[in-house]
Amino acid sequence: MVLSLGPLCALGGVVWALLQPYRITLLHPYGQGFWWLLSEPPIYVLLVGLAFHWLVAPGLVEDLEDAEREQAQ
Amino acid sequence: MITASFMPPSEHVHWWFATGFLILALCFAARAVVGPEVWDRRPWRRYLFPSVLFAMGLLMFPVMVFFTNSTIHMVAHGSWAETMMLAGGAQLGLAAGKLKSPLWNLTIPLGLFVGGVAILVHEQNAWLYSRAAFGHHLLGWIAIGGATIPLVLTFRPRSLVTGLCFAALLVSVSTVLYADRDTAPIFGHLSPEAGQPHR
Numbered sequence: 001m002v003l004s005l006g007p008l009c010a011l012g013g014v015v016w017a018l019l020q021p022y023r024i025t026l027l028h029p030y031g032q033g034f035w036w037l038l039s040e041p042p043i044y045v046l047l048v049g050l051a052f053h054w055l056v057a058p059g060l061v062e063d064l065e066d067a068e069r070e071q072a073q
Numbered sequence: 074m075i076t077a078s079f080m081p082p083s084e085h086v087h088w089w090f091a092t093g094f095l096i097l098a099l100c101f102a103a104r105a106v107v108g109p110e111v112w113d114r115r116p117w118r119r120y121l122f123p124s125v126l127f128a129m130g131l132l133m134f135p136v137m138v139f140f141t142n143s144t145i146h147m148v149a150h151g152s153w154a155e156t157m158m159l160a161g162g163a164q165l166g167l168a169a170g171k172l173k174s175p176l177w178n179l180t181i182p183l184g185l186f187v188g189g190v191a192i193l194v195h196e197q198n199a200w201l202y203s204r205a206a207f208g209h210h211l212l213g214w215i216a217i218g219g220a221t222i223p224l225v226l227t228f229r230p231r232s233l234v235t236g237l238c239f240a241a242l243l244v245s246v247s248t249v250l251y252a253d254r255d256t257a258p259i260f261g262h263l264s265p266e267a268g269q270p271h272r
Contacts, residue, residue, distance in 0.1 A: 001106050005099055035081040041251050044092045052099045056118070063114045064107050 002060050006053025013045030083140050084205075084255045091250035093129045097122055098243035105236020119168040127161025130154050149195035156184035175230070181223040189216030201262040204254050212249045215242070 017024055024040050025032045100122040104112040113119045133154035141147040160180040166172035193213035198206040219242040226235045256268045 002103050005102055009095070009099060035085055039081070039085040039088055041088045041091070044088065045095065045251075048092060048095050048099065052096075052103075056100075056103065056121075059115060059118070060103055060107055060112070063111050067111050067114075 002064065003053070003057050006049045006051075006057055008049070009052065010046050010049030013042045013047075013049060016045060017042035080139060082255055084253050086136055086140060087250045087253040090129060090133075091247040093125060094243050094247040094250065096125050098240045098247060100125070101243060102237060102240035105233055105240060109230055113168075120165065123161050123164030123168050125161075127158055127165060130157030130159075130161050133157060145195045145197075149191040152191045153184075153188050156180075156187045160184040175227065178223070178227040178230070182220040182227070185216045185220040185223065189213045189218075189220065192216060198264070201259055202264045202266075204252065204257040204259040204263075207259040208249050208253045212246065215245055215249065219245075 020042070021027055023042055025036045026040060026043075029037060104122075131154070133150060137147055137150035137154055141150055160183070163172060163177040163180040167175075167177055190213070192209050196206055196209035196213065200207050200210045222235060222239045222242050226232065226239055229235055257263070
């Protein structure tokens with residue numbers, strides 16, 4: 001379940017981008033200002049999910065396995 | 074006028090805070106699944122969500138200064154800044170072992186309740202005035218009702234269901250903030266006084 005949290009979040013971002021592509025101004029960048037090109041909410045969701053999956057989840061699973069091993073001994 | 078042209082639209086600020094709440098939601102969901110003992114095994118992870126919460130409170134102060142246009146608006150943003158910093162600071166103290174009593178966890182439901190009341194009080198328009206007004210009313214009631222979840226979590230910190238409910242609460246806060254637009258209709262309604270919708 002811990003390993004699925006990040007991908008689930010990232011999938012949410014992808015689904016959102018498909019449902020509301022106009023929220024990603026990078027797809028239609030002409031005439032957009034700096035802030036509108038920086039603010040891409042579906043991409044934020046995608047990045048949060050990927051960051052969690054790559055940076056937090058692996059260590060957490062490792063520690064969970066260690067705790068279970070210690071408990072079994 | 075020059076400063077204003079460098080400032081992001083207020084809806085973008087809502088989206089950035091929504092991202093902060095999403096990070097908190099993932100942390101709390103994972104913590105609920107593995108349990109606080111396993112989550113706290115690595116010091117950096119122990120400090121992760123308290124730091125995010127504290128930073129969100131700190132960043133709310135510039136929002137209070139630059140993005141508010143009335144006293145009540147400013148007081149509301151100030152109360153969110155203070156309660157988020159209080160909750161984040163208390164969590165940092167607990168993580169560092171400087172604070173011992175688990176009752177410091179009550180700062181989270183306190184922050185949600187005060188934040189919810191401030192959201193409802195500072196929103197002057199009715200639910201269907203615009204999407205922003207709807208979002209404020211919805212968010213206010215989510216925060217007030219949702220404050221019971223971290224309240225329960227304070228006394229049952231190892232409850233998987235309560236932990237996941239809290240993560241779901243944070244996802245709902247994040248979703249409403251992501252849905253915010255400066256001037257946009259809600260369910261087809263937009264007051265003519267709200268102005269021209271952006272998109």
